[in-house]
Amino acid sequence: MTALGDILALLKGDAQADRVVPRTGQAARLSLATSAAMAFLAVFAMALSMASGRLADRWSDALARSSTIRISAPAAELEAQTWAVLTVLEQTPGVESARALTDEEQQALLEPWFGPELPVDDLPIPRLIEVSETAEGYDGDGLRQRLAAEAPGAVLDDHTRWRRPLVEAAGRLRLLGWVSLVLILGATGAMVTLAAQSALAANEQVIRVTRLVGARDSYIARAFVRRFTLRALTGASAGTALGMVAVLLLPGAGDSDSFLTGLGFAGSQWLWPLVIPALAAITAFIATRVAALRTLRGLQ
16 A cells, blocks of 8 residues: 555545444544644644744844943042043944933833832942944944943943843744644654554454455555544644634733743744644554554454
8 A cells, every 4th residue: 555545545535445434432532632632732832932932033133233331430430431431432333322321211220129219329330321233233342442441440241141042042942842843743643543553453343344345454544544634634623723712812912022921923923833734634644554554464
């Protein structure tokens, strides 16, 4: 029996061969429920992977074009060093704009950790300068050397230490999403294999009688392959639809960059879950075909 023959039989159908496979029973319910549940989980694994990738990309892009200079100096020298740093930045190629944050802005940054009553004027808080880069960017090493000469208390933070973990996390979460999908498909194939073997064992007498009237094992196996593939496709379609509805009902991200409120698909990403039923059907097709041939050979 060839795989091409199985595919043609799957598309064409055979009413006589379908009688060999039970339409109801534990195997039928198991294959349908397993396919639906695994497809539902696959939708969420895919949504998690894509959402985490989008969020990390947004954070990385936001940090890639911005830098911060922190000036720690005695109060008498703070203003002079601030002006020296701004002057250096005006003369640095690749710097689009730079400005010193006001006391109110620095207090707003510290408020989530220290509360609204933080006495900024009474604390030795460093002066922060926000730097925006051009698309080409600037020479970080050269800027650090100039700052060390002009303003010894200035420290440049180009957010590299923030970007690198985000990029690594995005790659790992995307990989985790694909690994999860592979594991889900593997579990689906295993459960469909068990269901097919159970159905073959339960219908051993019917199979023997069918053989006596001249049916070949390839003919019998195609009936099982077709029935279980269609069951997997039906269950996976239902599970995918439920999963997409569940993802759609999750809170949207809006203007925030919150991870939990941004879990879902965006734009054309909604087309990706539609691949899950096809993958489940292909997995069931291969698993059932292998299980049927092996089991039928054991019934000789």
